[in-house]
Amino acid sequence: MRLSIFSFFSLIILCGNVSAQNFYDQSTIQKIEIQFNQPDWDYQLDTSKAGAEGYIMAASVTINGVYFDSVGVKYKGNSSYNPTYNKNPLHIELNSYKDQSYLGVNDIKLGNNFADPSMIREVLAYDILKNYMHCPEANFAKVYINGAYHGVYSNAESIDKSFYGKHYFSTSNTAIKCNPIVNPSTNTKCNLKYFTTGDSSNYFNFYEMKSKYGWEKLRALCDTITNFQSQASANIDMDRVIWMLAFNNVIVNLDSYSGAFCQNYYLYKDNTNHYNPTIWDLNMSFGGFPYLGVSNSSLASLNITNMQQLPINIHSTDVYWPLINIVNSSPQYKKMLVAHMRTIVNEYIASNLYTTKAAQFQTLIDTSVQSDNYKFYTYTQFQNGLTANVSVGSYSVPGISNLMATRLTYLQGTTDFNYTTPTITAINASTN
Numbered sequence: 001m002r003l004s005i006f007s008f009f010s011l012i013i014l015c016g017n018v019s020a021q022n023f024y025d026q027s028t029i030q031k032i033e034i035q036f037n038q039p040d041w042d043y044q045l046d047t048s049k050a051g052a053e054g055y056i057m058a059a060s061v062t063i064n065g066v067y068f069d070s071v072g073v074k075y076k077g078n079s080s081y082n083p084t085y086n087k088n089p090l091h092i093e094l095n096s097y098k099d100q101s102y103l104g105v106n107d108i109k110l111g112n113n114f115a116d117p118s119m120i121r122e123v124l125a126y127d128i129l130k131n132y133m134h135c136p137e138a139n140f141a142k143v144y145i146n147g148a149y150h151g152v153y154s155n156a157e158s159i160d161k162s163f164y165g166k167h168y169f170s171t172s173n174t175a176i177k178c179n180p181i182v183n184p185s186t187n188t189k190c191n192l193k194y195f196t197t198g199d200s201s202n203y204f205n206f207y208e209m210k211s212k213y214g215w216e217k218l219r220a221l222c223d224t225i226t227n228f229q230s231q232a233s234a235n236i237d238m239d240r241v242i243w244m245l246a247f248n249n250v251i252v253n254l255d256s257y258s259g260a261f262c263q264n265y266y267l268y269k270d271n272t273n274h275y276n277p278t279i280w281d282l283n284m285s286f287g288g289f290p291y292l293g294v295s296n297s298s299l300a301s302l303n304i305t306n307m308q309q310l311p312i313n314i315h316s317t318d319v320y321w322p323l324i325n326i327v328n329s330s331p332q333y334k335k336m337l338v339a340h341m342r343t344i345v346n347e348y349i350a351s352n353l354y355t356t357k358a359a360q361f362q363t364l365i366d367t368s369v370q371s372d373n374y375k376f377y378t379y380t381q382f383q384n385g386l387t388a389n390v391s392v393g394s395y396s397v398p399g400i401s402n403l404m405a406t407r408l409t410y411l412q413g414t415t416d417f418n419y420t421t422p423t424i425t426a427i428n429a430s431t432n
Contacts, residue, residue: 023063023103023155024137026127026361029368030155032092032110033062033144034073041146046083049075055096063102072096078184080114080283087112087151087374090143107158110141111281112151115288115392117377118385118400119369120361122154125251125282127357128348132340133243134167135279140365151372152365159266159280160210168276174214174269178257181205187296189262193322194219194226210266221267221275229326236267236275241323242333244277246340249314250349250411252307252403253285257323258314260293260300287398296320304389304398308406312338312416338416345417349408355401358386 023030037059038044044056055072062068072093075081080089092108094100113119126138136157143150157163161171178190182205195202200215203222209215224235232238244265248258256264256279264281287307291299295318302310315321316328327333348354362385369375369382381390387399411417 023105024139024157026123026139027364028139029152029365030139030141031062031064031144032108032141032155033060034058034071034090034092034146035060035062036073036146045073045075045088049081049083055091055093057097058092061092061094066102068094068098068100068102070097076109077112077114080112085112085374087376089114090153104162105157107160107162109156109158110143111154111156111283112376113154113283114376115284115397116385117381117388117390117397118358118362119152119365119375119377119382120358120385121285121288121400122156122281122283123361124354124358124400125253125285126156128251128344128354129247129279129282131347132247132344133240133279134276136163138282140361140368142368149371149373151374152368154283156280159278163278164268167278168268168270170271173211173271174217174267174275175210176214176218176267177208177210178265178267179208179263180261181208184261184263186260186293186299189296189320190265191257191262191320191322192222192225193320194222214269217269225322225326229322229329232323232326235273237277238326238333239336240277242327242336243340244279245324245327246337246344247279249310249312250341250344250407251285252287252310252407253279253282253289254287254292254302255281255284255289257321259289260291260298262293262321286400287403290395293320294318301395304396304403307398308403309410310407312341312411312414338419339421341411342417342421345408345411349404350412354404355386358400362386 035058048054048056053074055074058071058073060067060069061071074091075088076091077089089112090110094102094106111122123138123140126135129135136159138154138156141153141155143153165171180188180190182188188206190206200219203215203218207218221235224231245258248256266278266280267275269275290302290307292302294300313328315324327337370379385399386401389396389398389402
């Protein structure tokens with residue numbers, strides 16, 4: 001009887017996970033229809049974004065034909081949001097006013113493909129990352145507001161209690177969103193650097209606590225990461241840190257811990273008392289954000305050649321990137337960093353698997369992009385998103401394969417990538 005009950009609940013859990021994954025199925029485009037009763041809904045969303053960033057109530061949201069009434073909707077984003085845009089990123093919370101969800105999902109994050117002529121950067125980057133780290137699922141959605149088509153969006157899984165439970169097997173421990181509450185800048189880094197004076201309130205503008213408690217724990221973590229670096233592995237999962245840094249470096253994802261603002265990641269403390277980094281917000285990956293940063297004063301803007309030749313040891317001695325300092329000062333961690341980078345390069349870049357995936361995604365959304373009147377770039381620029389560089393104002397966003405083909409040559413030519421790798425042979429299983 002015990003076995004039957006256990007199997008029953010296991011089946012429920014399995015079905016719940018499968019259902020949630022269906023909402024992020026990469027072979028289909030989700031259809032999301034939002035209906036507002038407010039004639040000035042856009043003004044209200046802008047006003048809310050400028051204020052406390054609360055939700056306004058949509059009369060209904062219909063997802064793939066499934067109807068939900070009384071749903072919370074708000075604009076999200078920093079550089080991707082602007083009150084003059086017709087197509088702003090959206091955050092939909094199905095359970096703001098009622099207990100309701102779609103296939104187990106109640107929190108929906110929709111990106112507007114800002115600074116991405118290819119319109120696939122976020123989905124492609126998550127597709128690579130999920131092979132090496134816990135990360136959100138992601139696909140595409142067509143969004144309609146009051147019957148009008150607003151275009152193709154990226155649809156990325158929310159990092160919340162459901163995510164923590166699925167990946168880290170607990171939901172009530174310390175959870176931290178590492179994005180500044182104030183506008184990101186070179187001196188508001190979420191870099192885990194310790195403040196030598198004051199108390200935990202010093203961290204309030206730099207991080208967002210997503211659990212009921214944790215500010216003193218965050219302060220203690222920053223103390224370790226900055227002042228007791230040899231003890232870091234007792235407090236944070238260093239292998240996951242190294243995978244994060246390897247991924248950021250290989251695909252030039254600089255709107256991240258590795259770039260000027262040290263942002264766009266979460267930390268969750270699991271039941272082993274280790275913090276786990278989780279990358280999020282990949283819409284400006286593959287060179288879409290060119291700011292490497294130096295110290296706490298410079299954006300250090302890179303051109304496309306600089307990004308193609310981004311060194312492995314970026315920020316290795318800059319004290320404003322303490323996690324990178326830890327990795328580069330340890331011979332073991334440095335070898336792990338290079339090994340992880342080579343794994344990503346060999347499996348996705350050198351094999352051209354990333355271009356195969358990119359072409360599949362662009363083919364999937366092609367028709368929807370053609371009729372997207374609010375997209376930021378022309379249909380031709382979308383079609384050439386892998387090969388053509390496009391000016392986005394003060395800098396150029398590289399074509400994805402333009403960036404990565406030359407980056408592959410650069411990385412494979414480095415001394416670090418050409419050390420003899422160990423081989424594993426004569427593997428035997430043991431029951432001991």
